[in-house]
Amino acid sequence: MRMRRRRPLMRAAIVGGAAYHAGKHVQGNRDAEAQYAAEASAPPEETGISSDTIARLAQLADLHTKGILTDAEFEVQKAKLLEAS
Secondary structure: OOOOOOOHHHHHHHHHHHHHHHHHHHHHHHHHHHHHHHHHOOOOOOOOOOHHHHHHHHHHHHHHHHOOOOHHHHHHHHHHHHHHO
């Protein structure tokens, strides 16, 4: 009795295609997780104003509230500090 093949090439193509698709899906998930981990471990961005500048602005504000600096003088000094940073 003769045995008939039941389309072995088509079966192999379907199995291979499914495996390819599953592998691609898994790799996409791994890439997304790696991207998320890289973003989570990145250092925070600088605001552009250093802590020294913030301390100087606090000193100017203190002098302004005590009445030592006028409004105009305070604004001029504040602009100079912010321009330099």
